[in-house]
Amino acid sequence: MTLSTHSCVVKGKQQVEVISQRVTYQGEGTLVKISRGGICGSDLHYYQHGKVGNFAIKMPMILGHEVIGTVEKSDNSQLKPGQKVAINPSKACGECQYCLTEDTNQCLAMRFFGSAMMNPHVDGGFTQYKIVDTAQCVPFDASLDDRIMVFAEPLAVCLHAVNQAGGVADKRVFISGVGPIGCLLVGVAKASGAREIVCSDISPRALTLADKLGASVTLLANDEMTAYRAQKGAFDVSFEASGHPSALTRCIDVTRARGCIVQVGMGGDIPQFPMMTVIAKELRIVGTFRFTHEFTTAVDWLASGKINPLPLFSGEYSYREVDEALQFAGDKQQASKVQLVF
Ligand SMILES: [Zn+2]
Ligand SMILES: [Zn+2]
Missing domain, CATH: 3.90.180.10 (Medium-chain alcohol dehydrogenases, catalytic domain)
Structure with a gap:
């Protein structure tokens, strides 16, 4: 035919x-x-x-x-x-x-x-x-x-990113960059029982959407995050979804010792990588690329209305x-x- x-x-x-x-x-x-x-x-x-x-x-x-x-x-x-x-x-x-x-x-x-x-x-x-x-x-x-x-496809990307972090249930989560992927990450974190979801972006419009998907706090990218830096960092897991090199540095600052950072955005290389901080705080920085079995899960989540x-x-x-x-x-x-x- x-x-x-x-x-x-x-x-x-x-x-x-x-x-x-x-x-x-x-x-x-x-x-x-x-x-x-x-x-x-x-x-x-x-x-x-x-x-x-x-x-x-x-x-x-x-x-x-x-x-x-x-x-x-x-x-x-x-x-x-x-x-x-x-x-x-x-x-x-x-x-x-x-x-x-x-x-x-x-x-x-x-x-x-x-x-x-x-x-x-x-x-x-x-x-x-x-x-x-x-x-x-x-x-x-x-x-x-x-x-x-x-x-289904972009949601699968986000489910894989969360799996790369070892899950986010009951964790304090930071999401840097809330384009469509960052916003879907907010939704996944929310549906997975994250305790707090803090987002940052340069665009107020993007932050409004993150809010709709379930963000607890939204910050403009140039807002100070002083409070989140205290005691070696506030977040158990950070997702860097903007792809800006400076944003990864910020994630390194606000993620608590022994926490995890997932690099989701296709970022450039960082000229001055803060290696000492990563070593001293025993951070885990992991990449995430596409998805495996998460595609079927994504279809299920959308079909059941677990995420909108x-x-x-x-x-x-x-x-x-x-x-x-x-x-x-x-x-x-x-x-x-x-x-x-x-
Ligand atoms: Zn896509
Ligand atoms: Zn193969």
Whole structure:
């Protein structure tokens, strides 16, 4: 069966286009009719700069890794046509040393939607029809709000970050940078029983959203945090989600001795890393990258209403207006999460 599909493709810096392609389903995997997709920071980077970090667009690539849709055809009879599914954008090889220990996010041959890390690049999900591995499909009930379910991927990122910290139940938590990921971290911390959630950001608007997701205290990034520095630091766990080098230094200051800092934001290197403080306070600084089994948990949490991400929803566009959607999504004064409708 061959279908024509319109896809949102990035060709380089500031160059996106909707092109017509063909998809041929030959009975293997699941053919999904994509209904909706969320625009993420990496999509924006590819659009604004033609690259994410060192991964530059060298050939046209379909954007998008936060997508949901309905099953058209599947090689698994459990997945009936019309079944709604959230699509896990990670396709790990299943065979490398990391896959064998279930650290699939570290897969040596990971094919992640909408990523220019590999050549040829891995196409994303901003297209009308896509064939995916059946294991990438996580079913959810048709009665649920699609606008909510599209948050499964960024929520999975946050659940993994919290797992990297060893959980946050009954802990004092600091979240530095409350863009969409920072705000979802607030929601996860709240739902996980954190005792206190203090957030900081340069944007008052972002702080208002953090408030809606459950922050206890919101601070502007240049506010003094003197009280939180006392006694070697107030927080058991800090999440650095802004990516600014100075913000990690601040996390090091306000995290208590033997506490944990999770670096979530894709930050640059710190010129003067306060190594002595890290040593003397016995801090654990850990990275966090994408997610593993947390994707299914994220779908569960959204389906059960354990977390409500809708305050972060800033608007939707037809996929035909992907250019406008990306421009709006890039305006941090106005937009948090922008979605495309297919
Ligand atoms: Zn994302
Ligand atoms: Zn692997």
